């Protein structure tokens with residue numbers, strides 16, 4: 164039987180406040196032209212997101228199309244090797260191969276209710292683009308995906324998947340020609356038709372209400388995992404671990420555990436090649452406060468406040484900012500953030516594949532690397548790992564790295 168765990172009195176649902184603030188972080192730093200669109204979105208979120216009607220439709224799509232609840236898997240071999248009790252929350256089993264679909268279908272359902280006629284989205288590695296294309300096709304809406312020209316080259320299979328599902332992929336040749344430029348371009352599109360167009364943002368970043376909206380939609384991960392742990396493991400985990408790019412899978416896993424005082428929360432960022440500016444994408448570990456894409460958060464910037472390019476072997480973590488709620492949870496101390504290097508992540512990826520027959524995404528592998536480190540320091544710990552996605556999309560890079568070294 165499950166024990167009744169100690170819950171903290173502070174309701175984490177109190178955040179963000181009415182201005183979209185998580186402590187001092189978050190808010191809405193946007194040009195005048197976007198204010199009306201964001202106001203309208205916020206009203207839509209307040210009206211629909213927690214209505215019985217919307218929730219019933221969302222839960223129905225999650226159950227019958229996304230394939231939820233996703234499994235909770237006991238990782239027996241990793242448990243023995245690490246001297247711990249390891250459990251995996253299997254978002255890699257969700258439709259289109261990652262957690263991104265939870266958010267994409269939720270926002271597309273919301274778009275319909277708000278009367279939008281078309282969906283636009285940005286994508287980096289292509290995962291949110293694929294999820295958005297799938298959700299739009301499912302609900303019969305046209306979809307345009309902005310993608311940095313460099314990413315279009317790097318992520319050809321995902322570009323093909325989007326096109327097959329009827330989306331238009333627009334290569335962005337401005338700015339850094341990667342995710343940051345793609346978000347800027349999507350925002351520009353949205354401004355030109357804020358009523359007919361819905362901008363489906365792919366992570367818990369950007370101006371209010373996006374970080375809140377995405378968290379609420381992704382919290383299904385942690386809600387399921389918490390119930391599954393109580394039922395299957397007989398109690399809550401000692402720690403829940405997730406990788407952090409923009410932070411959507413991590414906040415989705417963490418949020419339902421925030422009030423569980425006995426559950427430590429550990430976010431793992433992309434440590435890349437090392438701690439130097441430009442060598443990683445670890446904004447919580449190495450960043451400083453500033454404004455990026457509509458939000459006051461921790462960002463990787465130089466002494467002049469210039470946002471710097473980042474490096475990570477995983478395209479999905481390769482972003483110079485992070486969701487404002489993570490910046491808040493970092494400064495409040497409730498969540499601990501560490502980083503794992505490219506090398507540590509690839510090593511953890513092969514260990515998971517060989518031991519459990521699960522090929523995680525390279526993003527996800529960062530969480531495994533962090534979990535293994537935690538296990539070494541806390542023998543016997545019960546560890547829940549957010550397995551955010553599967554690694555099939557990463558085969559080209561795994562061919563060039565892990566497999567090339569073997570031959």
Ligand SMILES: *Cc1c(COP(=O)(O)O)cnc(C)c1O
Nearest residue numbers: 366408409410411412479526552
């Ligand atoms: C996109 C992606 C991430 C990073 O995004 P978050 O918003 O930080 O979750 C992590 N894992 C996978 C598999 C992804 O596709």
